Amino acid sequence: MKKENNGDLTSFLFENLEQYSVFSRVISRKGGFSAIPFDSLNLGGTVGDDPKHLASNKDIVWRTYGIDPGKVFDAWQVHGTSVIYTKEGRTIDQPHQKADILVTDVVGLTLLMRFADCVSTVIYDPKHHAIGIAHAGWQGTVQDVAGTLVKAMSSTFDSEPAALIAGIGPAICIDHYQVGKEVFDQFRDLSVVDSTNSRELTGNEFYLDLKKINSAQLKQAGVQNIENSNICTACDEEHWFSHRRDKGRTGRFGAFIQLRVR
Ligand SMILES: [Zn+2]
Numbered sequence: 001m002k003k004e005n006n007g008d009l010t011s012f013l014f015e016n017l018e019q020y021s022v023f024s025r026v027i028s029r030k031g032g033f034s035a036i037p038f039d040s041l042n043l044g045g046t047v048g049d050d051p052k053h054l055a056s057n058k059d060i061v062w063r064t065y066g067i068d069p070g071k072v073f074d075a076w077q078v079h080g081t082s083v084i085y086t087k088e089g090r091t092i093d094q095p096h097q098k099a100d101i102l103v104t105d106v107v108g109l110t111l112l113m114r115f116a117d118c119v120s121t122v123i124y125d126p127k128h129h130a131i132g133i134a135h136a137g138w139q140g141t142v143q144d145v146a147g148t149l150v151k152a153m154s155s156t157f158d159s160e161p162a163a164l165i166a167g168i169g170p171a172i173c174i175d176h177y178q179v180g181k182e183v184f185d186q187f188r189d190l191s192v193v194d195s196t197n198s199r200e201l202t203g204n205e206f207y208l209d210l211k212k213i214n215s216a217q218l219k220q221a222g223v224q225n226i227e228n229s230n231i232c233t234a235c236d237e238e239h240w241f242s243h244r245r246d247k248g249r250t251g252r253f254g255a256f257i258q259l260r261v262r
Helices: 051-065 138-142 145-157 181-188 210-220
Strands: 002-006 009-013 022-027 083-085 101-104 110-115 119-125 130-136 165-168 198-201 205-208 225-228 253-259
Touching (some): 022 051, 022 119, 083 145, 101 110, 101 145, 110 119, 119 210, 119 253, 130 138, 130 145, 138 145, 138 210, 145 210, 210 225
Parallel strands (some): 083 101
Antiparallel strands (some): 002 009, 009 022, 022 253, 110 253, 119 130, 119 165, 198 205
């Protein structure tokens, strides 16, 4: 990923998407209005932040990136694999629908999700000019959110997996992501999990590399062009909220993707 300063905000972009008519950024926590522990660009509405600060944060994001707030679609992320194919933005009076995978082929519509350690995946089909975004923590990863995203692109837009271009954003690294045996046991049976993306130490210590596992799931689904950020949300406190590092009291950073006219 490449770092970019956008006025008061700082974001990261996938270099493999740069040549296409698609606009995607993972927005860091810097440059917002929220106070500790949501400092400062928190986009999470259910973390306990002051609603006035949240509104100001959204406003600066819309203005900085030229996003039409009436054409933003976001969801209530519930650690599942439900897919929403949307053709319009979510209006203020419309409650969030539950989903962890969003897809669209409507130009100008922004798909937005929120993160603090979980894996963000964005995907683009240059042939059919369609996009998707997904959210996967360990629960979503066990259920193969990444593979489900690829299938959703194929079934909705007739995408060929090998033609898709994907990016995996900042998420918690293996050293910072120790899990219990009951979680690790659910990963043992997955064919994509091996010693390159998981670690078992004697004395019952278990670790997972969620970015690499999601990347392996994309590959298993047939995607070849994948850019993995390799950025850890827990290591890099300057730029990212981390649920694990901050023991649950933290904000959410945003990742979005939008189709542009080609
Ligand atoms: Zn780390």
